[in-house]
Amino acid sequence: MKTLISPSILASDFAKLGDEVRAIDEAGADMVHLDIMDGHFVPNLTVGPDVVKALRPYSAKTFDVHLMIMPNPGIVASFAEAGADIISVHPEADPNIHRSLQNIRSLGKKSGVAINPGTPLEALEPLYELADLILVMSVNPGFGGQKFIPASLGRIRSIRERIDQLGLDTIIEVDGGINDETAPSVIEAGAHALVAGTAVFRSPHGSYRKAIDNLRLSGSA
Numbered sequence: 417m418k419t420l421i422s423p424s425i426l427a428s429d430f431a432k433l434g435d436e437v438r439a440i441d442e443a444g445a446d447m448v449h450l451d452i453m454d455g456h457f458v459p460n461l462t463v464g465p466d467v468v469k470a471l472r473p474y475s476a477k478t479f480d481v482h483l484m485i486m487p488n489p490g491i492v493a494s495f496a497e498a499g500a501d502i503i504s505v506h507p508e509a510d511p512n513i514h515r516s517l518q519n520i521r522s523l524g525k526k527s528g529v530a531i532n533p534g535t536p537l538e539a540l541e542p543l544y545e546l547a548d549l550i551l552v553m554s555v556n557p558g559f560g561g562q563k564f565i566p567a568s569l570g571r572i573r574s575i576r577e578r579i580d581q582l583g584l585d586t587i588i589e590v591d592g593g594i595n596d597e598t599a600p601s602v603i604e605a606g607a608h609a610l611v612a613g614t615a616v617f618r619s620p621h622g623s624y625r626k627a628i629d630n631l632r633l634s635g636s637a
């Protein structure tokens with residue numbers, strides 16, 4: 417299976433978000449990654465469902481929405497209505513995550529569980545059957561441009577083994593510090609999808625297409 421690339425618009429030019437979403441779509445991105453922060457669960461603020469809705473016409477690709485908020489049912493429904501295709505929630509932020517994942521699926525969307533670098537993998541055990549995607553944070557969430565945490569590789573490997581053992585086809589997506597240097601080992605460890613902000617929008621390769629192609633192919637070298 418080809419590695420899916422989900423550029424995070426957190427690193428894009430916020431003054432022209434629509435154009436940026438269209439540009440990564442035309443450059444071959446598989447998904448558009450939207451980081452939703454409310455200044456509580458993580459120490460940063462970004463955008464809400466109205467902005468997701470406003471961006472929806474700029475790409476027909478999968479809108480991969482990462483909620484770094486406490487996800488009450490109303491707000492999850494707002495993101496679903498706004499055009500999210502995948503909605504990922506954090507067990508660390510949600511005492512009712514089991515219900516939230518069921519809720520996301522009942523809205524006809526793909527459900528994701530996002531886990532922070534310090535969260536024991538046991539937190540995933542009751543959730544595997546309810547998750548279409550597991551988003552492994554390889555930095556502490558809140559900001560782009562951070563350094564990849566090497567211990568993430570062992571975590572990705574363990575999650576991949578567990579998914580294979582359970583016979584599931586859950587997508588493993590990895591987010592944080594992904595670039596040409598880190599992508600190969602992340603893919604080798606078992607990731608199916610890579611989120612990349614800085615490595616796409618501030619790429620040294622000079623074009624979004626080259627940046628995306630490089631990340632995608634880096635695991636097959």
Ligand SMILES: O=C(CO)[C@H](O)[C@H](O)COP(=O)(O)O
Pocket residue numbers: 424426427449451482555556557558559560561562591592593594611612613614615
């Ligand atoms: O979720 C995030 C931060 O919370 C971002 O998606 C992530 O950090 C991507 O940024 P970069 O590729 O620059 O590391």
